[in-house]
Amino acid sequence: MMFSSNTVFNIIPTQFVAGYLEEGSDQCAGAVVSSGQEDGVALVGDAFMSSWYTIFDYGNMRVGFAQAV
Numbered sequence: 001m002m003f004s005s006n007t008v009f010n011i012i013p014t015q016f017v018a019g020y021l022e023e024g025s026d027q028c029a030g031a032v033v034s035s036g037q038e039d040g041v042a043l044v045g046d047a048f049m050s051s052w053y054t055i056f057d058y059g060n061m062r063v064g065f066a067q068a069v
Contacts, residue, residue, distance in 0.1 A: 009065065015047045 018031040031047035048054075055064040 009048070009052060011048060011051050015050060018047075 016031050018029040021027045021029060031045070033043045035041035035043075051068055053066040053068055055066070057064065
């Protein structure tokens with residue numbers, strides 16, 4: 001994954017799977033969801049934040065990341 005800083009944030013491939021659509025199904029739902037537009041917007045949520053510490057700095061309107069160990 002890459003944000004506007006051009007920094008690459010690696011995520012373990014199994015974190016991209018949110019679960020099966022229904023019990024016994026061979027279809028699954030993705031954990032990272034695109035807006036479907038060419039705006040580069042995606043909902044990353046738990047799939048991203050389980051591998052990276054996320055710091056929300058509301059005072060300065062920014063978000064910081066550090067690799068979880």
